[in-house]
Amino acid sequence: MTTLDDLPTPALVLDLGILKRNLARMAAAVARHPGVALRPHMKTAKSLDVAALAAPGHGPITVSTLAEARYFAAGGYRDQIYAVGVTPRKLDGIAALNAAGASVKVILDDPEVARAVAAHPGPLAALVEVDVGEGRGGAAPDSPLLAELAAALGGRLAGVMTHAGHSYAGRSAAEMARIAEAERAGVTQAAERLRAAGHAVGIVSLGSSPTVLHAERLDGVTEVRAGVYMFGDLLQMQLGVHAPEDIALTVLASVTGRKPERQAVLLDAGALALSKDRSTQAAPRDYQFGWVLGEDGAPRFGDALVVRTHQEHGEARGGEGLLALRPGELVRVAPNHACLTAAAFDRYHVVDGGREVVAVWDRVNGW
């Protein structure tokens, strides 16, 4: 039996029970909206084993890299949206996947890219990206660009999609619900405008974990996308998306040194293992580089945080009991941002509430 004691630290630990609970919660949230499908975003988990639970029966998924598209297609997930603005040079790789049986749909917001998709000799389909207020990619719902993109795509238009990423700046359930409704209104307005112009718009897709969980209605929407809900993290917790005990992903770390003169201990989880993400910096509570938990993943040191990181060093301070830890003792660190923290590791060590490692699941990193 492999236990946490056998793992090289830092190691990425995923709690199966919490993961399943988070998946059930999202499934229930989506089930409030009959006819709306969940297309889980695998950019956080990047794992076939997680996909088997999050998108059962090889259901539709969302991916963020061509490497993910290939990995999940090889694993039997044919219906994908590659939800990062595509470039002409990437079309060959996607068309090759589609020619081999997958249906990987790309997204775009530039007429030049739309023309490249339309002119490509291989099988391709694209969604027009709509900007409902995040201010990242996408055309505004009332912009003339929408019709131009649809016209350029011609028969390769598969639908419209948006991502209300600005929901991460929301600070209350009411605010999330308001952003969710703006997300819905914007993407359905785009769909209706294109339909009015004579285009067939099959897919109307929106999502972010906060908006999908808080949406009061989804009329006109065919599917929702979300990813970080699977694992949770300190930012999502601060947004009120989930409770502290819903964080499924932690970094197992060893104490490497004691610094009582500055009320600190050093951990072997630093900037690479935790990432330099500081998502909670602007949140109600700033968790610095992570919240230090007991080796069972439960709070044990109050509000002890990783306050400083170097490449392989994390310095933990605050809370209670931290200074009683001895070198080699284990802690777990809850991350600011699960997507970035997980990306430092090539595998998950899966536990189910206890110390036993019940499975090792791989991840597809890189591009």
Added chain:
Amino acid sequence: MTTLDDLPTPALVLDLGILKRNLARMAAAVARHPGVALRPHMKTAKSLDVAALAAPGHGPITVSTLAEARYFAAGGYRDQIYAVGVTPRKLDGIAALNAAGASVKVILDDPEVARAVAAHPGPLAALVEVDVGEGRGGAAPDSPLLAELAAALGGRLAGVMTHAGHSYAGRSAAEMARIAEAERAGVTQAAERLRAAGHAVGIVSLGSSPTVLHAERLDGVTEVRAGVYMFGDLLQMQLGVHAPEDIALTVLASVTGRKPERQAVLLDAGALALSKDRSTQAAPRDYQFGWVLGEDGAPRFGDALVVRTHQEHGEARGGEGLLALRPGELVRVAPNHACLTAAAFDRYHVVDGGREVVAVWDRVNGW
């Protein structure tokens, strides 16, 4: 012939000519101090191909993870210092490498760890870590802890080492030279105190790229360690450690979208490819998430920066000419912190001033 056009973006590009120039500069800096060896820190490059140039003839190296220790030992680098405070649980792995012919020395600053090293049945040797002002790991040069650690190690004491990481906060050559002298004075004081107490202190090791390059004298020091000098980055450039044209490592990215309404273009290099490191935030000039260069790696857009990142999106603004870029066009982004940016990738695409990819070099990531 593979060129930059054939690479999936984002991709990690390493310029061989610049790398060699940076290595020669460090070699010349160390050669000013007869009798002092260079033990390059491989935590930045994590590559046997880079080590072949940086530590020719399988010379001594420094590593930051057990994965690096194994990888470099398998590649013929026997003489290593694993320069992150070791934990008792990691000793088996290191002793196994040493039993197989390597000489991987660990570092420590805790009597409990020193006793574990002394009591371990396998071949082990340790350096006592000294804190010369960084305030991370290590015992103060004048602390009674030093002698306690040496006594606990007994015959397994290999020497003393320090890292003046606070040199990264230096802002002038004079300040670097001052920190370099404090680093030298501290670690040699520690060595002398231990010798006076009857201990044999073979290795007296110090280093960081800024202090090694600026050290005016190294009396009493046997070796220096440095890593980021190989590649350079925007922080090192801001520290005056090297010139802008000395950054060997860049991220090749494609333009994915144009946002003239906010004077921006979107790139497919985001938080994962560039890292969330914001090292230059406190530097004289804040480079945000990276400096956008032309596809040849030379400045082309003035001071255009990546000002915002999402997982797979980078938003570039400022400078001149950026808005004329079309989707799919290539740029290169110089990183804030080479160590963290490189860690997102599993290989280097090596160029030598031009567009041709002359080699692909692997990296050892993870732990």
